[in-house]
Amino acid sequence: MINRRAAIALAAASTLAVQTSWAATSEPQSTPDTAFAALSQRALAHWIAVSPITATFQGDHHLDAELDDLSPAGRAKALAGSQRLLAELDRIDVARLSRENQVDAAILRNQLRYDVWGWQDSQDWAWDPQVYGQAAGNALYNLMAREFAPLPERLGNAVTRMEKLPAFLAQARANLDPARVPRVHAETVAKQNGGLLSLVDEFIAPHLGSLPEAERKRADAAIAGLKAAVAEHQQWLDKTLVPNAKGDFRIGAKLYDQKLQFALMSSLSRAEIRARAEKGIDEARAEMYRIARGLVKDLPAEPTAEQQQSGIEAALELAYAERPKRDAVVADATATLKQARQFLIDKDLITVPSDPVRxxxxxxxxxxxxxxxxxxPGPLDVGQPTFYAVSPIPKDWSDAQVDSFLREYNSRMIHLLSIHEGIPGHYLEGAVTARFPSTLRAFLRSGLFAEGWAVYGERMMRESGYLDNDPLFHLVQLKFYLRTMANAILDQGVHVEGWTRDQAMDLMMRRTFQQEREAAGKWVRAQLSSAQLPTYFVGVQEQLDMREAVRAAWGSKFTLKAYHDAVLSHGAPPVRFTRELLLNEPIR
Incomplete structure (x- = not known):
């Protein structure tokens, strides 16, 4: 999941001058490029003021003791700032910018318009309690999870934020209108709320003994105040919000189409995405059946629809039989991440970074x-580790639910998960693209690029020979790819077409072979989010189209390593911009 990243402060100016392609140069101050450089810095300064919590994540730590202001005055200030920056961008002659800055200008314009749309049209602050729950958790987690500064400094800022969190939670209660809040959102946040205190227990409490007595007393008081505030908020969630949550989780066609364009910056419309995904599912199922015929006896060459379904299911059962133990998912993910990394090195498919990953x-x-x-880590937190986070199996799940989960996340699926989340997927891409070519682009990292690259990596690894002698790996990889197409269809089915749970479960469990626990979780996720699930499919479609276009243009000079390194050297903008830069096409 890609968050908007924004961070700049006066003390960080020297760092930004090194890391950005638009930093101050010897050019006269009146050139479009230098004007855009100044505007970019003002935009980053605006975002850090709007969201100190996000700034901490990005690696700017000058407001680490502050929280976001989502009061009416704070929201009005944020909206006015984005509108002012848009007006300033309109006064710059974008056609005279360098090609890289033309890309950054397009991304900046889209983000500012997205901001305005969010404050005025979507208004998540009024109906989505996740806005506050995630922010409250990240306010502490992003301070303490990485060692970007000495522990006493991070601990002091965490204590200050804990002192301010009761007011932040009260702000959530004031802003949220139960009549607009969907019940699934209310129930989810009610379950997550206690996790805020788990963060205190894990990341803060163990270090309190190192504090001087006065600071320890202040920290104890802050924790006590936070515990009381979390308890008060939990009572409000359970007694007021959940029972009275009457909102519709479906955002509707108008808002969905608007959000889709902002989130993806793709030329594909909702209808085109749906048509491509439907066709892709049919093609992938046909290939899965071809593989199944080599694994299961007596499958007909020309199957009926039911024969195709049962034949693929029978072959997948062979993969489901090999799965990790309930408490071994993290250990298996660690081993497969190491294996994928070594494969990339041995095959010389891409330059592998040495950045730490945990x-x-x-x-x-x-x-x-x-x-x-x-x-x-944020682009300014150089050298800090990437976290590959795996959710534990809930303790209250039945044996049948655990079995369903582990059938889905069988041993071969764990390989694909490590490829997608780790290497050459999100970890590798995030480590490399944050360095090029501008800090602005790193902060506005495209979810479409990131998710498309991760899915592309799954396919590229299999095509390059990863677990080459294992047809079941190919089968499971295709099943994982089916999931990306189902995601795209599910998202618009839920938010535009009014799908029921039964319709969603049929798509996931029957057409794309997902297990019940995976499908049930995705049904909840589709209700909780919008315009994020299509990024996987649309992103990989554009990544694959780009590779073939560059292969044709480069001819005999094309190698996968040269191509992959070139793609990532442009950062992570929406894929179409990388393609235009690589092929020297006009920036549109």
């Missing part, structure tokens, strides 16, 4: 949305 158990306040995610 596999961790997903923090409680993040659980309930995805099985795994990659948490890359």
């Amino acid at each position: 596999i961790i158990t997903m923090p409680e306040f993040q659980q309930g949305v995805a099985v795994a995610y990659c948490d890359s």
Whole structure:
């Protein structure tokens, strides 16, 4: 999951001058490029003021003791700032900018318009309690999870933020209108709320003994105040918000189409995405059946629809038989990440970074949305580790639910998960693209690029011979690819077409062979989010189209390593911009 990243401060100016392609140069101050450089810095300064919590994540630590202001005055200030910056961008002659700055200008314009749309049209602050729950957790987690500064400094800022969190939670209660809040959002946040105190227990409490007595007393008081505030907020969630949550989780066609364009910056419309995904599912199922015929006896060459279904299911059962133990998912993810890394090196497919990566158990306040995610450090937190977070199996699941989960995340699927979240997926891409070519582009990292690259990596690894002698790996990789197409269809089915749970489960469990626990979790995720699930499919479609276009243009000079390194050297803008830069096409 890619968050908007924004961070700049006066003390960081020298760092930005090194890291950005638009930093101050010997050019006269009146040139379009220098005007855009100044505007970019003002935009970053605006975002850090709007969201100190996000700034901490990005690696700017000058407001690490502050929280976001989502009061009416704070929201009005944020909206006015984005509108002012848009007006300034309109006064710059974008056609006279360098090609890289033309890309950054397009990304900046889109983000500012997205900001305005969010404050005025979407208004998540009024109906989505996740806005506050995730922010509160990240306010502490992003301070303490990485050692970007001495412990006493980070601990002091965490204490200050804990002192301010009761007011932040009260702000959430004031802003949220139960009549607009979907019940699934209310229930999810009610389950996650206690995770805020788990963060205190894990990351803060163990270090309090190192503090001087006065600071220890202040920290104890802050923790006590936070515990009381979390308890008060939990009572409000359970007694007021959940029972009275009457909002529709479906955002509707108008808002969905608007959000889709902002989130993807793709030329594909909703209808085109749906048509490509439907066709892709049919093609992938046909290939899966071809593989199944080599694994299962007596499957007909020309199957009926039911014969195709049962034949693929029978072959997948062979893969499901090999799965990790309940408590071994993290250990298996660690081993497969190492194996994928060595394969890339041995095959010389891409330049592999040495940035540290750690596999961790997903923090409680993040659980309930995805099985795994990659948490890359902010572009200014150079040298800090990437976290590959894996959600534990809930303790209250029945044996049947655990079995369903482990059938989905069988041993071969764990390989693909490590490829997607780790290497050459999100970890590798995030480590490399944050360095090029501008800090602005790193902060506005495209979810479409990131997710498309990760899915592309799954296919590229298999095509390059990873587990080459294992047809079941190919079968499971195709099943994982089916999931990306189902994601795209599910998202618009839920938010535009009014799909029921039964329709969603049929797509996931029958057409794309997902297990019940995976499908049930994705049904919840589709309700909790919008316009994120299509990024996987649309992104990989554009990544594959770009590779073939560059292969044709480069001819005999094309190698996968040269291509992959060139792609990532442009950062992670929406894929179409990388393609235009590589092929020297006009920036559109």
